[in-house]
Amino acid sequence: MNSPGLANALAQPCPCGTGASLADCCAPLHQDTRLPENAEALMRSRYTAYVLGKIDYIVASTVPAQQPLLDVAAIEQWSHHTAWADLTVHQHRPRIGKHHAQVHFSATFDTAQGRQQHDEHSAFVCINGRWYFIDPTVALPGLKQPCICGSGKKFKHCCAAVLV
Ligand SMILES: [Zn+2]
Ligand SMILES: [Zn+2]
Incomplete structure (x- = not known):
């Protein structure tokens, strides 16, 4: 039961900039009908999610x-009150360890002061075949405590090692 507006949006180029339509790019990830194939795809789908709220x-x-x-x-504020312009993925390091990846990107947006970047x-971690974003801004465990990803390793020997 898609509204005409939504169907139209799905036919438009995906905001993440792959050139594919939203329906063929990030929308199936948002709807959980397809898993992101790698950390870059997850990162792109998160950008598009910010754009679409x-x-x-x-x-x-x-x-x-x-x-x-x-x-x-705060996420909601940032999403809704930002005039997103575009996304550039500079580098995707798909395997920086057994279960980790890194993506370097920049997102531009327009403000009253002009375009900002x-x-x-x-950093991303793969847990049971599914990629997740590691948020470095929330409270993290101590270095000797169990890792946030559930690997059973100490945080310092696991996800802490890939946070920039
Ligand atoms: Zn996309
Ligand atoms: Zn970990």
Whole structure:
């Protein structure tokens, strides 16, 4: 039961800039009908979720142990009050360890002061075949405590090692 507006949006080029339509790019990830094939695809789908205001997806694509710690109101503010312009993926390092990847990207957005750029090196972890974003801004465990990803390793020997 898609509205004409939504059907139209799905036919448009995906905001993440792959050149594919939203329906063939990030939408199936948002709807959980397809898993992101790698960390870059997950990162792109998170950008598109920010553009479209899909806050639930921003939360769901973060490491599960971090989800309750996210400042959802702040994410919502940032999503809704930002005039997103475009996304550039500079580098995708798909395997920086057994279960980790990094993506360097920049997102541009327009403000009253002109166009601004948000540049980020994001870290991702694969848990049971599914990629998640590791949020470096929420409270993290001590280095000797169990890792947030549930690997059973100490945090310092696992996800801490890939956070930039
Ligand atoms: Zn996309
Ligand atoms: Zn870990």
